Each structure stands twice: as structure tokens, then as C-alpha cells.
Amino acid sequence: MSFLEGLNPQQLEAVTLPHQSALILAGAGSGKTRVLTTRIAWLIQTGQISPQGVLAVTFTNKAAREMLLRISAMLPINTRGMWVGTFHGLCNRILRAHYREAGLPQTFQILDSADQLAMVKRIMKSMNVDDEKYPPRQAQYFINDAKEQGLRAPKVEAFDDFSRKLVTVYESYDAQCNREGVVDFAELLLRCFELLSKTEVLREHYRARFKHILVDEFQDTNRLQYFWLKLLAGANNFIFGVGDDDQSIYAFRGARAGNMLDFEKDFHVDKVIKLEQNYRSQGNILDAANALIRHNRARLGKDLWTAQGSGEPLRLFEAMTDLEEASYVLEEVKQLRSEGAPLSEIALLYRSNAQSRVLEHALFNAGISYRVYGGLRFFERLEIKHALAYLRLVANPDDDGALLRVINFPTRGIGNRSIEQLQDVAASRGISLWQAACANTLSGKAGSSIAGFVRLIESMRSACEALPLPEIIDHVVELSGLIAHYQNEREGEDRLENLGELTNAAIAFVSPEGPATQAQEGETQPQEFAALAAFLAHASLEAGEHQAAAGAEALQLMTVHSAKGLEFHAVFITGLEEGLFPHENSISEQDGLEEERRLMYVAVTRARHRLYLTHAQTRMLHGQTRYNIASRFLEEIPEGLIKRVNTTKFSGFVSARGFDRGYEVKSPAIEREVSGWRVGQNVVHAKFGAGVIVSAEGRGADARVQVNFRNSGMKWLALEYAKLAPA
DNA sequence: ATTAGTGGTGTTTTT
DNA sequence: CACCACTAAT
Numbered sequence: 001m002s003f004l005e006g007l008n009p010q011q012l013e014a015v016t017l018p019h020q021s022a023l024i025l026a027g028a029g030s031g032k033t034r035v036l037t038t039r040i041a042w043l044i045q046t047g048q049i050s051p052q053g054v055l056a057v058t059f060t061n062k063a064a065r066e067m068l069l070r071i072s073a074m075l076p077i078n079t080r081g082m083w084v085g086t087f088h089g090l091c092n093r094i095l096r097a098h099y100r101e102a103g104l105p106q107t108f109q110i111l112d113s114a115d116q117l118a119m120v121k122r123i124m125k126s127m128n129v130d131d132e133k134y135p136p137r138q139a140q141y142f143i144n145d146a147k148e149q150g151l152r153a154p155k156v157e158a159f160d161d162f163s164r165k166l167v168t169v170y171e172s173y174d175a176q177c178n179r180e181g182v183v184d185f186a187e188l189l190l191r192c193f194e195l196l197s198k199t200e201v202l203r204e205h206y207r208a209r210f211k212h213i214l215v216d217e218f219q220d221t222n223r224l225q226y227f228w229l230k231l232l233a234g235a236n237n238f239i240f241g242v243g244d245d246d247q248s249i250y251a252f253r254g255a256r257a258g259n260m261l262d263f264e265k266d267f268h269v270d271k272v273i274k275l276e277q278n279y280r281s282q283g284n285i286l287d288a289a290n291a292l293i294r295h296n297r298a299r300l301g302k303d304l305w306t307a308q309g310s311g312e313p314l315r316l317f318e319a320m321t322d323l324e325e326a327s328y329v330l331e332e333v334k335q336l337r338s339e340g341a342p343l344s345e346i347a348l349l350y351r352s353n354a355q356s357r358v359l360e361h362a363l364f365n366a367g368i369s370y371r372v373y374g375g376l377r378f379f380e381r382l383e384i385k386h387a388l389a390y391l392r393l394v395a396n397p398d399d400d401g402a403l404l405r406v407i408n409f410p411t412r413g414i415g416n417r418s419i420e421q422l423q424d425v426a427a428s429r430g431i432s433l434w435q436a437a438c439a440n441t442l443s444g445k446a447g448s449s450i451a452g453f454v455r456l457i458e459s460m461r462s463a464c465e466a467l468p469l470p471e472i473i474d475h476v477v478e479l480s481g482l483i484a485h486y487q488n489e490r491e492g493e494d495r496l497e498n499l500g501e502l503t504n505a506a507i508a509f510v511s512p513e514g515p516a517t518q519a520q521e522g523e524t525q526p527q528e529f530a531a532l533a534a535f536l537a538h539a540s541l542e543a544g545e546h547q548a549a550a551g552a553e554a555l556q557l558m559t560v561h562s563a564k565g566l567e568f569h570a571v572f573i574t575g576l577e578e579g580l581f582p583h584e585n586s587i588s589e590q591d592g593l594e595e596e597r598r599l600m601y602v603a604v605t606r607a608r609h610r611l612y613l614t615h616a617q618t619r620m621l622h623g624q625t626r627y628n629i630a631s632r633f634l635e636e637i638p639e640g641l642i643k644r645v646n647t648t649k650f651s652g653f654v655s656a657r658g659f660d661r662g663y664e665v666k667s668p669a670i671e672r673e674v675s676g677w678r679v680g681q682n683v684v685h686a687k688f689g690a691g692v693i694v695s696a697e698g699r700g701a702d703a704r705v706q707v708n709f710r711n712s713g714m715k716w717l718a719l720e721y722a723k724l725a726p727a
Numbered sequence: 728a729t730t731a732g733t734g735g736t737g738t739t740t741t742t
Numbered sequence: 743c744a745c746c747a748c749t750a751a752t
Binding site for chain 2: 060088352408446585
């Protein structure tokens, strides 16, 4: 089998492991995806299983697509019927096939997190819960967390009034979701889990089918996902898990690297195979990554090595401001490009999405094409959300969230008063807003406006029956009045274009390559709007990746999180500052710092040949300038691997060519000065350690400076007494 | 009923 | 700064 050639001994062992469950501890760049896909190809090629008998689970749609691509490169088979997808995608698939047994309408809709938050707010308002005391965001988090533990409201343990209140919110939230026929992300998993738990027939059906279950990024599974896997595997099937505890960066959404240990026990994994040879990065980069991650306590233990040479040192640049940082990055990108590196092989990474703005600005002015991943995605744009809401109403009129979004957009004379009356009717009779609207108990002008809206949706439904999906979308968008509305708006051009794109997305969706043709399990009574529901599900589950048109010759901008699994010739890790990266919120969290460090580890290991580390002394954040000291992670990388590249050209001031924000940027860091100390200056204190001066006041004996210490936080120090030294 | 304007508030990361 | 929620004016 030619596809086995070139595997190293550990990889080969993993790929050809006989029937048993296995855990592959695969470091960054060690050929994890290759092992996983080759394993599948080997199982099929040796006749141990048919393509339909494979279940492969990933966390992103991108990873799933990549996997299918690689499999079809190795085997001359049709991968279309294969079950390769994300947890959410696969659960969606199962629930669509067995919606009845799952207690869902056939056209059930999926709430994205924004929809979910809106729903939580609505529920809390209807329950008269004080949203000052109980922030809706926290309630949302509470609900998701519970679901990710596999717990329904009655099972959640609450030991204080606060939690008890949130439990009641959870309970009514779920009740309302059921009434409306909508599910959130976590619900997809929980509902599917419950379905398989309680329905033996189905459980056995899937168990009999999927003899081999392969799991990518095992360290990112949460409790519920692990239970789900266990349930599906039963006593006789095998799980092949691949993961890297050092790359666990999703604890904030319930990921539990400890699942790997449970897996070892529960599935009697007698041999853990470690893949430690890295084929991606040159030595210095790898050494930096290893040194960094060694600062973490909770590790399974693993050290990467490479047969490549040590390569270049890492380049560290300290900027005065975020603008200067951007201009440095820009210059280096130009340089790399002139050396022949394709732009698509260069990545600009940052901790949080907001940081992309400054970089984008500089790139835009310089005319360098770039692509930003994440941020607001296609299906999350306002005009798209509106169009989708109309479509959701067509598929499932009981969707209150969708109705509320568009009942008065474009405006048609239905104001808050009317909506409140509708809500009262709906609440008192226990019906959906749509049903309340149809009953139309209101009189006068409000009543006729609502009747008009009801007729509008009805006409959409009847016009679209038996139409192919793309035409449904054209129709609905047209009838909704959104087109007319945006034509009259001055900034409407882009929005109109996006609405057009929506149709294209639908065309792509129903085309032979699209997921729509994936064979549906079992009995599918093709009901009128099933295709529409499938498309809407696709929109929720794949919100972002529409714009990820790969291959484009553009610089790649993304958060470190979304860079996981990717690699580039050159990587810039920007904003390496205390408070940003590691993020200040993470410091107080349990194990937060270690997760941040793993994140940094992921960032570092994205680079093949060249790695830039940059930070700025001052940065615009929350609309005000903040002073930051260098990230502790920089100190955790051995000096010998790093070359400082600050040049006179880039010291002191924003470059004269003026990257301004439309207003004058004050010369940084020397605005205020006291007794020879200046704001922005790095200092060392005998007791508090390293820090940066953030403000100063007084003179002579009264002179004081405020210092942000890395480890001790903010302190005011009287210069006359404090033992302060320049850093 | 709608909108413009105001003030207060908060934000990591994402399937 | 940007998004919300609420208020005051059309």
C-alpha cells in the first residue's frame, strides 16, 4: 500500500494497530492528520471495514473537509457517504434523520450564540428576573456549561440562591426552545445523546454500523462529547483517539483534556503511542516551544524534536505603540514578499479579534491584500441574519426569535406596543408569537399591520412550496422588502451584494459537491421545507467558513485559536503583552495561565521557518491608551534562541509616514515626566519586580509614579523612598 | 410609532 | 470604541 510509505515507525505502528482502542499522543506538526487519515485508508483498504462503517469526528468543518480530501487522495472511493464531520454536524445529521423520536419538528432550527443570548434575555424578561443581578451572558454560560456536563435543569446542583435562580432560567429556557422548535449548539449534542440513550433500536443501529470511531483533537472534547463517544462505541467498537494535551485551548467552552486519561482507563488502552518527531518547524522554533511549555505543570509529558537544522533565531521586536508594531510588521512582510515568500504563507496572529484593526489599517494603506479569518462572519452579518430570519419563519413559523427580528424590519408599522401585546397573548395562551399573530386579537391599525405581516409570510410559504432552494431564497429576499430597503439606504451596496451572495451559498449548498446530498439516514419523508431547514442548519453550523476561500494570494490574519491546525512559512505573533497575552481575565481563572501558555505554544508551533514576536509599550484598547509590559512568555523562551531586532529606524516615534487613526497621535510615552522618570518607562523594583510606569504626579519630595507590576499589579510609589531602577 | 440622540457599560478565545 | 437600552422629540 503506497500510502504507508514514508511513515516513521511510530506513525506506522499507529496506522496499522490491530483491532483495539488506541490513544495517539501527537505533538504539533508530528503528522497527526496524516496518521488519522491513513489509518482510515488502511482500515478500508485491508477490508476491515467499509467506508460507511467509519465514523470520524473533528471540531471544525475545515478539518473535516481536509480529512475527506486526504482520504480520497489515497483511495479511489466515493467519500460522500462517509460520516466525517464535527460533533455538532454529526449530531445534527442524526437528529434530522430521527427528529420524531428526538421530539423535534422536522424543520427544527439551530440557534447560534447570538440567537441564544437573545432568547435568554427574552426568557429572563418574561420571568421578571433582574438582569442587573443576573447578567444574561452569565445565564447563557451557565446553561451551556450544564448541558456540556450532560445535565438538564432538574439535575443541576445549586447550593445558593444565585444558582437556584439560574436553574429556573435554564428550565424555562429549555421549555421555550421546545415550544419554538429550536436548539442551541450544546442542545444538538445533548439531545442526540439522550436520543441514543433512550432508544435502543437506534443505538444498536449506529453501533452496528460504526465499528471504528476516530476522534481528532481528543483534548478538546467536553464531558458530554466523551459520553456521546462512549455511548456510540458500546462494548465492542473501537475508538482511535488522536490528541495533544499541550494544545488544549478550549477549556473555556468545556473542553477537558482529562478525557484522554479517562479514555485510557475506560477503553483499556494498553499502549499510548507518542508522535514526537516534528516535521514542520526548524530547531530554534521547536526549542522555544519546548522551553515554553515546560513551564506548565499539568502535562502528560512529551518533547518534540526535529531532524531539521536549527534555522534562524526568533526575531523579537519591541514597539513603542501598536501603530509602530503594525508598521514594523508591514515592513517585514514586504521584505519577505520580496524574498519570494507567497503572502498566503505568512500569518499575522493575535490573541483577540479586536487587535486586527490596527494591522488591517496598515496593510490596507500599503495596498497589501490580506484575509481576516473570524471576526464577523458571513452568516452573522445583519442583513444575512434578517434574510435567514425570514427563511426560518418560512420553515418554522413558531420560531419567535426569527419573528421578533423581522416583524418590523423593514418597518411596517408594528411597534413595541403591538409586539408587547402579541407577547402577552402568546404567554397567556401558551402559544407562539406567530400563532398569536394569526389569531390577531388586536384591533385597529395595529391589527391590520399584523395581519399584513401574517399574509406576507403566508404568501412566502405558498410561493416557495415545491421550489428549489436557491429560488426560495431569491423569492423570500425579494418579498421581504429587504432589497428595496437596502436600495434606499446610502450604505446599502455591500449589504445588497451579501444578499446576492446568500443565493450563491445556497446554489453551492445544493450542488453535487454540497453537503445537502449526503445520504440521509433511514426514512426521510421529504417534506416541503426539509431542504431549506438543512440549509439553515448549515448556515448556523458553518457560520464562518464561507469566506475561507483558500488559495487566495493574501496575507493571513487570525486569532491564535483559529490558527490551530495550520502552518506557515513565516508567523508573526503580535501583542505579546501582559494583560493581552496572557489575557488579564485568564490570570484569575483556574488554570487560566496554563491555558494561555498552551495557546502561546500553539502559536509558536505554527511557524516553519521564521517566527516574529512583537509587543508594544502602549496600545489603544477600549478607546484609551494602555501601557503594557512585555509578556512573561517572552522570558520563558531562552535568550539564546532570540534575536532582538529593534533598529534606530523604529525607535522612539511613530514613523514619519504617519499611520494615523484620523487624528493626531501624541508622541508616545513622554507625555509626562517626573524627576527623570517618564510614563511608559520600564522599571524594576526590589520587591515588586518588573513593571512599567503608567502615570506620574507631584514634584520634588511629593513626586509619585504609578507602576503596573507584572506580578504585583498596580502600585503608587513615592520616588523619594521607593527603590526603583530603570529596566 | 419611529427615530435620533444620549448615557452607561463592557469585552478573550469559538463549534 | 462600539454596542446596548432607554429617553426625548418628530
